[in-house]
Every structure is written in C-alpha cells, then in structure tokens.
Amino acid sequence: MVNGHQAPAISALGLRKAYGDHTVLDGIDLTVPRGSIFSLLGPNGAGKTTTVQILSTLIRADGGEIRVGGHDLASDPRSVRGVIGVTGQFAAVDELLTGRENLLLMGDLHHLPRRDSKRLAADLLARFDLVEAADKVASTYSGGMTRRLDLAMTLVGDPRIIFLDEPTTGLDPRSRRTMWEIIRGLVDDYGVTVFLTTQYLEEADQLADRIAVLDNGRLVAEGTAAELKRLVPGGHIRLRFADRAGLEAAARSLGDGAREDGSEEFTLAVPSDGGVAALRAVLDRLDADQVAVEGLAVHTPNLDDVFLTLTGHSTTDKETAA
Amino acid sequence: MSASTRVLTDSATMLRRNLLHAKRYPSMTFSVVLMPVVLLLIFNYVFGGALEKSSGGNYIDYLAPGMLLMIPAYLTVSVAVSIATDSSKGIVNRFRTMDIAPSSMLTGHVIGTLIQGILGSVIMLLVALAIGFRPDANPMEWVAVLGLIALVVLSFSWLSVALGLLSPNPEGASNMLFPVVLLPFLGSGLVATDTMPVGLRQFAEYQPFTPFTETIRGLLMGTEIGNNGYLSIGWGVVIGVGGYLWAKSVFTEQTSR
Numbered sequence: 001m002v003n004g005h006q007a008p009a010i011s012a013l014g015l016r017k018a019y020g021d022h023t024v025l026d027g028i029d030l031t032v033p034r035g036s037i038f039s040l041l042g043p044n045g046a047g048k049t050t051t052v053q054i055l056s057t058l059i060r061a062d063g064g065e066i067r068v069g070g071h072d073l074a075s076d077p078r079s080v081r082g083v084i085g086v087t088g089q090f091a092a093v094d095e096l097l098t099g100r101e102n103l104l105l106m107g108d109l110h111h112l113p114r115r116d117s118k119r120l121a122a123d124l125l126a127r128f129d130l131v132e133a134a135d136k137v138a139s140t141y142s143g144g145m146t147r148r149l150d151l152a153m154t155l156v157g158d159p160r161i162i163f164l165d166e167p168t169t170g171l172d173p174r175s176r177r178t179m180w181e182i183i184r185g186l187v188d189d190y191g192v193t194v195f196l197t198t199q200y201l202e203e204a205d206q207l208a209d210r211i212a213v214l215d216n217g218r219l220v221a222e223g224t225a226a227e228l229k230r231l232v233p234g235g236h237i238r239l240r241f242a243d244r245a246g247l248e249a250a251a252r253s254l255g256d257g258a259r260e261d262g263s264e265e266f267t268l269a270v271p272s273d274g275g276v277a278a279l280r281a282v283l284d285r286l287d288a289d290q291v292a293v294e295g296l297a298v299h300t301p302n303l304d305d306v307f308l309t310l311t312g313h314s315t316t317d318k319e320t321a322a
Numbered sequence: 323m324s325a326s327t328r329v330l331t332d333s334a335t336m337l338r339r340n341l342l343h344a345k346r347y348p349s350m351t352f353s354v355v356l357m358p359v360v361l362l363l364i365f366n367y368v369f370g371g372a373l374e375k376s377s378g379g380n381y382i383d384y385l386a387p388g389m390l391l392m393i394p395a396y397l398t399v400s401v402a403v404s405i406a407t408d409s410s411k412g413i414v415n416r417f418r419t420m421d422i423a424p425s426s427m428l429t430g431h432v433i434g435t436l437i438q439g440i441l442g443s444v445i446m447l448l449v450a451l452a453i454g455f456r457p458d459a460n461p462m463e464w465v466a467v468l469g470l471i472a473l474v475v476l477s478f479s480w481l482s483v484a485l486g487l488l489s490p491n492p493e494g495a496s497n498m499l500f501p502v503v504l505l506p507f508l509g510s511g512l513v514a515t516d517t518m519p520v521g522l523r524q525f526a527e528y529q530p531f532t533p534f535t536e537t538i539r540g541l542l543m544g545t546e547i548g549n550n551g552y553l554s555i556g557w558g559v560v561i562g563v564g565g566y567l568w569a570k571s572v573f574t575e576q577t578s579r
Contacts, residue, residue, distance in 0.1 A: 056419045057418070057419055058415060058418055058419055078421055081419060081420055081421040082421045084419065085419075086415070086416065086419045088412050088415055088416070092411075092412035092413050092415055092416035093412070093413060094339065094411075094413045095411070096342075096343050096346060096347060097339070097342060097343075097346075101342065105335065105339055108331075108335040108338070109332060109335055109417075109420055109422050110420075111331065137346070150412075153416070157420065
C-alpha cells in the first residue's frame with residue numbers, strides 16, 4: 001500500500017467471540033486512527049476486556065477481520081506484539097521486584113543493550129514520579145504508583161499502540177487525574193495511539209477523541225463526545241417550588257416548554273442550553289410574575305444520559321462481571 | 323536475532339528474574355533445600371539406631387543416596403507453586419503480549435529449579451559426610467550421580483510446570499504435587515522394599531524413584547546396579563519429554579482460549 005502510514009492503527013470488522021453459548025462480542029466494527037485516543041465505554045460485563053484481550057493477541061477471536069498496526073492479527077500475531085503495549089486492569093508488574101528491576105526486566109525482554117536499558121529505566125522513573133520508590137519492591141506501592149509503573153513498563157518497548165484496560169479503576173480521584181495527564185502526554189509526546197476501555201463516562205469524555213459505546217457485546221453508538229451528547233435530548237433548568245400553587249403559577253408563566261419533573265416534588269424542568277442569558281431570562285420572567293423559586297439546578301447532558309438513552313440502563317446497574 | 327538465540331536470551335532473562343526472586347525471598351528455596359536435610363537427620367538419628375540393628379550395616383550409607391532424591395521430589399512443589407503464583411498475576415499476561423520466545427518463562431523456572439537442586443544436593447552431601455556417610459565412588463561415578471540427579475530434577479520440573487499451569491491457585495499446585503513428594507518414601511530410599519506388604523512392595527519396585535535410588539546407591543556405595551541405570555535414564559527421559567510437551571501444550575492452549 002502506497003499510503004501505508006495512513007492506514008488506521010486498529011481496524012476490526014465483524015469481531016466475534018463466544019464462550020460456548022455465551023456470546024461475548026457479537027460482530028463489532030472498529031476503526032482507530034493513528035495518534036488518537038479511542039475509548040471503548042461500557043459497563044462491567046459488556047465485553048471491553050475481551051476486546052482488549054483479542055486485540056492484544058492474548059486470546060483468539062472466533063471471527064472477524066482484524067488488523068493492528070497494519071498486521072493481520074490472526075496470521076501474524078508476533079508482528080502485532082512487536083508494535084503494541086498493554087497495561088491491564090490487574091496490574092501487570094512483578095510485585096517481588098523493585099520498580100527499577102521491573103523496568104530493566106522489560107529492557108532485557110526487548111533485547112535493549114544494558115546501558116540503554118538502564119538509562120531508559122531512569123528516565124521513565126523520573127517521568128512517572130517514581131524516583132524515590134525506584135528501589136523498593138513493587139508490592140509496597142500504592143495503587144496509583146503501581147499503575148504508573150505498569151504504564152512505564154509498557155513504554156519500554158516503544159510501542160506504537162497502547163492498550164489501557166480500565167487504567168483508573170480503583171484509583172482515588174487525585175491519582176485518576178494524574179493518570180489522565182499521563183495518558184494525554186503519551187499521545188502528545190510519543191505520538192502513540194491509545195485504545196482505552198473505561199466504565200467511567202467522565203474519563204471517556206476527558207480523554208477520548210472518539211468513543212464507542214459497548215453494551216452486551218454490541219456497539220450501540222460511536223462518535224466524538226460532542227456527537228454522542230447530541231444524541232440525547234438537550235439540557236434543562238430544574239426549578240423547585242415550595243408548593244403546588246407555586247409550581248402551577250410558574251408553569252403558566254413559562255409556557256408550553258416547561259414540564260413537571262416527576263422525579264422530585266414540585267419541580268419543573270425547563271428546556272434550556274444552560275447558558276447564563278437563558279437562565280436570567282427564565283428568572284426575570286418568574287420575578288415579573290412574582291413566583292418565588294425555592295431551588296434551582298442547571299442540567300447539561302452528559303455521557304450518563306447518552307448511555308441511558310442508548311442502552312436503556314445506566315452505567316452502574318449492571319454489576320455482573322464477564 | 324535468530325529464533326534459537328532469542329529462546330536462549332529470553333530464557334536467561336527469565337532465569338535472572340527467578341534467581342532475583344529466590345535471592346530476595348529465600349524462604350521458599352530455604353525450605354525446599356532444608357527440608358530434605360532435616361529429614362536426613364531425623365531418619366539417621368531417630369530411626370537409624372533401630373534400623374542399623376536389623377540391617378547390620380552403617381545406616382547413613384544406605385540412607386544418604388535415597389535422601390538425595392528427596393530434593394527433586396520436594397522441588398516439584400516449589401516449581402508448581404511458583405508457576406501457579408506467576409500465572410495468577412498480571413505479569414504473565416504482559417509476557418504473553420510481548421514479542422518474546424513463548425516458553426522462555428517456563429524454561430526460566432525449570433533452569434532456576436535445576437540450580438536449586440544442584441545446590442541442595444551439594445549441601446545434603448556435605449551434611450551427610452559430616453555425620454558419617456562414607457561413599458566409595460570414583461570421580462566418574464560422582465559425575466554420573468550429579469548427572470542423574472540433574473536429569474531427575476529436570477524431568478520432574480517439567481511435569482510440575484504442566485501441573486502448576488493447570489492448578490487454579492498456588493495452594494492447589496502445592497496439593498497436586500503431594501503424591502510426588504511421597505514417592506521417595508514409597509520406594510527403596512529409606513529401607514529395603516522386601517519388608518513391605520505385598521501391594522506396596524510391588525508399587526515400590528515399579529515406581530521410578532526405586533531405580534533412581536538403586537542407581538545412585540550403586541554409584542556411591544558400589545552396590546549392584548543391574549538394569550536400574552537404563553531404567554533410570556528411561557524414566558527420566560519419558561517423564562521429562564512428556565512433561566515438557568504437556569507443559570508447552572497447556573501454555574499454548576491457555577494463550578488461545
């Protein structure tokens with residue numbers, strides 16, 4: 001192919017996997033452009049980890065045409081292994097070795113000269129803020145440190161495509177933000193392609209150039225965060241009143257668009273883009289009609305709404321693991 | 323880098339990893355090497371007096387060659403447990419997604435075990451010599467003894483690698499290898515088999531540890547070896563090659579679930 005370098009980092013057509021009668025992936029099509037962050041979003045048990053395991057040569061697909069880094073996954077898994085790096089959901093570090101020894105082990109397995117390996121280990125320890133812990137065994141690391149070491153080990157082989165399977169699951173909010181910054185840095189500094197799975201909508205929203213929503217082994221939507229948000233009904237202002245009289249007065253004042261919000265008592269939802277001007281207009285109107293507002297909330301659509309709309313259930317109500 | 327140098331380099335890397343583990347957490351090595359030595363002392367000092375009276379000879383000369391084979395038996399547990407521990411960790415999945423020689427992880431464990439086995443044998447021989455063991459082997463016979471112990475360690479290690487891969491967790495691996503640990507007791511390692519009840523005697527005579535023991539005893543003490551030498555090599559090769567192929571196929575199978 002003349003434009004070989006333009007081929008997508010990952011392409012999958014009709015990816016299928018079943019264990020006996022249980023279909024885990026039911027014909028998935030994916031295209032991940034080079035140098036982008038792609039997020040596979042879905043609840044536990046949707047098939048995210050299985051997808052990563054297949055794309056990273058850990059398990060075999062039952063069917064589908066899959067190319068990773070331009071190599072055919074089924075016929076040439078070794079070439080695929082040469083261009084990828086994987087950071088799994090369960091930390092893939094050797095807990096009995098120190099952080100530095102883990103990195104040197106990776107250097108040896110990538111057949112780097114010892115001197116380069118040492119220098120690279122030192123660089124990565126500095127980059128991932130692990131210098132102080134470098135010579136302590138990894139079993140003493142905190143969750144955030146283990147993930148950082150895990151990712152640093154992945155980088156030793158200079159992979160062009162990095163798979164991150166739920167990179168922040170189980171981390172505290174602060175460590176999560178650090179991870180996000182690191183992941184963004186990978187694309188900016190190394191020009192790698194990142195394929196990331198997450199069950200956190202915020203994470204996909206924060207990081208991903210494109211998001212695919214996976215539910216029960218099928219892709220139910222794909223697009224940028226903005227495109228996905230456009231799929232759901234727009235935002236609204238929620239107004240709470242002291243009593244039913246207040247609510248009815250406000251409904252008369254604001255006209256047809258306003259509807260009673262069933263989820264809370266004496267609450268009215270008014271369609272709005274959530275902007276300051278729109279907010280002021282609504283409040284001025286109510287002021288003019290002398291309707292007292294007890295409480296107010298602005299609701300802009302987020303990916304949770306998208307998920308709920310697309311799948312009919314929220315991201316958290318499915319807790320059965322794959 | 324050619325395929326065979328890759329296998330060697332990657333296996334050497336994995337071996338370094340295992341030796342680092344052993345160095346940092348010596349308790350496992352310590353226990354598998356120490357346990358047979360402790361048993362040697364117990365049998366010699368607790369039962370030795372009574373057994374000496376009935377056998378007439380110097381019991382430590384009978385016992386030490388048999389106890390040397392306790393080491394390969396005990397090492398099977400440590401191999402299976404470390405393989406099962408490794409497999410339950412994410413690091414093995416990382417190895418599987420890397421472009422490295424697939425079985426190098428297993429080879430690293432087996433070679434590491436071989437080193438432990440030779441170390442253990444030397445320690446046990448020194449202890450045995452210190453408490454009165456007087457072998458009459460010539461240098462060639464010593465080489466043959468170490469060679470046979472190495473063969474037994476290697477062959478049973480490959481078998482335990484397969485069992486370790488198949489066990490759901492480290493505890494399971496430890497239990498699965500218990501029968502192998504018993505084998506040296508159910509043979510001619512500690513006492514002659516002719517005082518055993520019929521069923522046990524037949525088992526003892528046909529299980530691999532009896533020819534191993536008889537060969538080593540013959541080499542060290544000059545007793546009759548007969549066809550035990552060929553039987554030992556035969557058992558070693560069959561168990562080793564079988565274990566290796568089994569381990570490799572389980573490992574590959576687990577990669578492509």
